[in-house]
Amino acid sequence: MLDTNAFDLRKYLQGNGQSVGVWIALVVVVLFGAMRYDNFTGAYNISSFLNYNSMFIAIALGMCFVIMTGGIDLSVGSVVAFTSVCVAYLSPYGIQVALPGGILAGMAIGSINAFFVIKMRIPPFIATLATMLGAKGGALVIAGRQTISVDWTSNFTKFGMENVGGLLPWSIISVAILAVGLWIVLERTSIGRTVEAIGGGEDATRMMGLPVDRAKAFVYILSGGCAGLAGVILASGFGAGQPLEGVGWELSAIASVVVGGTLLTGGMGSVPATVAGALLLGLVFNILNFENGRGVISISAYWQMVVRGMFLFVVILLQARVSRATKKQGV
């Protein structure tokens, strides 16, 4: 038992080291970009970078909570596509209707995940793989297989296109509010505590008398809601509901969460570090774009997927090295 605890402690220290690492990496990458490219710190690059990556931060936040319980949500990409279509139809009523509508649509699919996982006891990856498929089908059905143009006359597109003070898009502001809210939930409410306790040991948590099922339902619905928000940003930022978008986004989200130091086996995670992880991954692409623009290297959009995979691979190697090092201690 002593060993078990020492093991957890090492994981903690390593995890902490890693989240410090992600911040350092973030600063280094920003400095590198700022020195190398003229327009890197320009208002246009900053606002478009934040606008685009706000979606990835949103789904990474939801994923972070799911992974903390030891689960996984593979449906987020499809849910983004699904809700982007839903809100495209809602856009004539304005953002005040479309925003809650989109989030609710995402939460609805999240509840299906929760039902599958908790009530039907289907393993999370199978359950969310199925809803990934279902949501994708649903998006195509309601969109009639095409992108759905949004209503440009309402205030809907402002949400994804207008910058406050010429720099900060509404999308990143909404996601920032979400992040702060979730940070408070995780650190300051009992449901947040329960979420982390579940990942540390589901049975033990049940034994402690904490509401395990409620917390698990919470994370899947939350993840759906976050994807819903991302869907709203997508539709308003690009002016269309896009049923085919979101492919592979779950990987980005998982990679961001993991690079932020959240253990894939659950039990601990950090909201700020997850945000940093998503920003770091986004910056890597941003820099690659700049390099492309300079003509130093020439890489196609297809590299994006490869880079995402490699990113995840590196992070996994880092985590695996730690757990192997601890195994050698004879745990």
Place this chain on the structure above:
Amino acid sequence: MSDFDWKRISKHGDKIALAVLLLINVLITPNFLQLQTLFVNISQVATIAIVAVGMTLVIATAGIDLSVGAVMAVAGALAPLIFLSDFAQANPALGLTLSIVVPILVALACGLFNGLLVAYLGVQPIIATLIFFISGRGIAQVLTNGNLQTFNHPGFSYLGTGKILGLPFQGWLVVVIAIVFWYVVNRTMFGRRILAVGGNENAARLTGTPVRKVKTGVYVISAGLSGIAGLIVVAINSASDAARIGNLMELDAIAAAVVGGTLLSGGRAPIFGAILGAVIIQLVKYTLLANGVADEVALIAKAAIIVLAVYVQQGRKE
């Protein structure tokens, strides 16, 4: 008594489902009882079945392989690149051989990567194979620059359009693969050890089973079979589109394996069950398609089948 009946029904659920599907099709699908229908279905089910065999082995060790579709795309993108190259044009026979051998070798290497991550680094199978799930397809698109490669190469197309004794070549290939792996599972030490690792990893280790090697092996096999399936898809279409080859194949393969009676918790590898599962998945798709149901609704139907199959299985376990 009713409990007993339920168990029996769920045990033979796959066969009953197949019978019901066939009956529905005979009744409502136009021209179902035509030879052409059979050919179409055989050629389409073949890829699912081949991948499902590999998936069955992986799941039998209590793992999962999400990368099968992406590996198909890599292999499928490579083949035309090779046989359309100048070198292959100059040496047709060697070119054709290489265009089959090299993609399969590359696929095996992908499998080795997955296997090493899972078995030696202890990464959960979902995460380990998720890497290729996404980046594999990216690699395929990078290779082809995202272009659709069309070709006219009768030799290579035989993989997808050839016929032996009047039946599609890939149908025979499925039969051969199924028999080979049935033999491996039921008659060889490796097969027995796959089941032992999935059935009780501790017991397997205690009886001297090289658990890591066995686990690595199944991912290599799964990827190799995916590579073959990727080649077949390309051969059928006489075209290679890296974005589409094997898209969502992991779902079909998992569904086929689960419908065929493979336990997600490991320890069972019904190879012919997986083939039967693949046939059911294909028939569902065909039924919906032939009756004018849209593709996207078929997706939802597939999702429902997966959830239902896993749910029934969970119930059976308890």
Place this chain on the structure above:
Amino acid sequence: MQPLLRMQGINKSFAGVAALTSAELEIAPGEVHAVIGQNGAGKSTLIKILTGVYRKDSGDIEFEGNPLNAQSPREAQDAGIATIYQELSLVPLRSVTENVIMGYEPRNKLGLVDWKAAHTRSREILAGFGITIDVTQPLGSYSTAIQQLTAIARAVSLNARLVIMDEPTSSLDDREVETLFGVVRALKDKGVSVIYISHFLDELFHICDRATIMRDGQTVAVREIAESTKLSLIADMLGRDPEEIAAAGMTDLGGGVRETGELLLEAKDLKTDRNLRDVSVSVHKGEIVGLGGLLGSGRTEAARAIFAMDKLRNGFVRTTARPNGFSDPADAIRSGIGFLTEDRKAEGIVPEMTVRENMTLALLPKLIKNGAIDRERETEIVEKFVKALGIKLASIEQPIRELSGGNQQKVLLARWLALEPDLLILDEPTRGVDVGAKFEIQSIIREYVEKGVGVLLISSEFEELVEGADRIVVLQEGTSVTELQNPGITEESLIGAIAQSHDGATA
């Protein structure tokens, strides 16, 4: 005085097998009460019923004068019964404060957790036990003892009237144990009752007032600790007469040294990370060497170390063929060693596999002919053993999970016998099997020993050890303390040796 807790006539069975038969437990207010018994005596089932993890089949539970029927751990907790589990059910990655108040956090006006108040509160709670630590640090950065004390502090802060401690000292060092005892005494002073479950009997004499002894799912005795001796408690646990044990313990042990065969395996000064400190044992051809000791004394751990399942931190294992020991279990198997595990379910059977497949799992490399398993020979071997061991089954193609415990055990035994091993390590070979199968398994073992196989026998049943073993190495807290030689060992003398060595070691 009215008892704090009264459990009466508790019955519970699992899948038709009785785990508890009208078990009883009575705890007085402010009392430290031990619950002891052999493995499988029903201690943990009884506790789990009390804490709402299991539901009782019948019986009455009264807590503070009111009937109690907890449906979940939460309900038990709310009623004032807190459990400190063997596996700490805390979150080591979070701060001490969080762990103390999890689920019951003080809130500020906005309904959010008020950390300042929380830290103050947890500091106060811990100070009540004489512990002053930085409560904002992650719990995992403190020793196991502090973590355990935090769990206890948590329980008490939830106004627990009864705290259940399950093997609380199993991973503490001597100084930490003292701290823990201090906390237990502090609890007692506060009027909180403690149920103390431990297999370290010595501890009971330090802090417990009374002990309830369980055996075979029944409550067999309730003793005042002050009026008991360790010997009498062990006698109660085993259902023996203490005077006989005491008398036998004083007689001269060990008869003449028996002629033994060549040395098969020698293990010296074994130490691993699993509570194995210093164990030496050797086995000769045609000899049964027993490993005796109470639960937790390191018997299974010694076997695991020899079979190369756990890494050695000190000492060595050697055989004639392998002077440097084994690299892994496969290597041990290749050099003719078999290990029948004590945990049939977790490490023995592969439930979905057939009897045939289960039996030949370790033998597979020897069954290969032309790259495939020689099915004819396989079936032949399996059928031979089914017959020889009298395994009752419908067909060798039956999944092993359908067999009874005794028959499963015979299949697993056959798994190793089929290897024609030189040395068999048998960990609880007859646990959980019926009397008939037990006798059969024992005579099979004897038969093989007569053919020259060496056996290292681990058993919680002293009878089995005394009658079966030629020598018994007595273990205590991960250390081999003495060796008894047959003929001349009696159950009483073995128990005496086990109890005796305890006396010497802890104090």
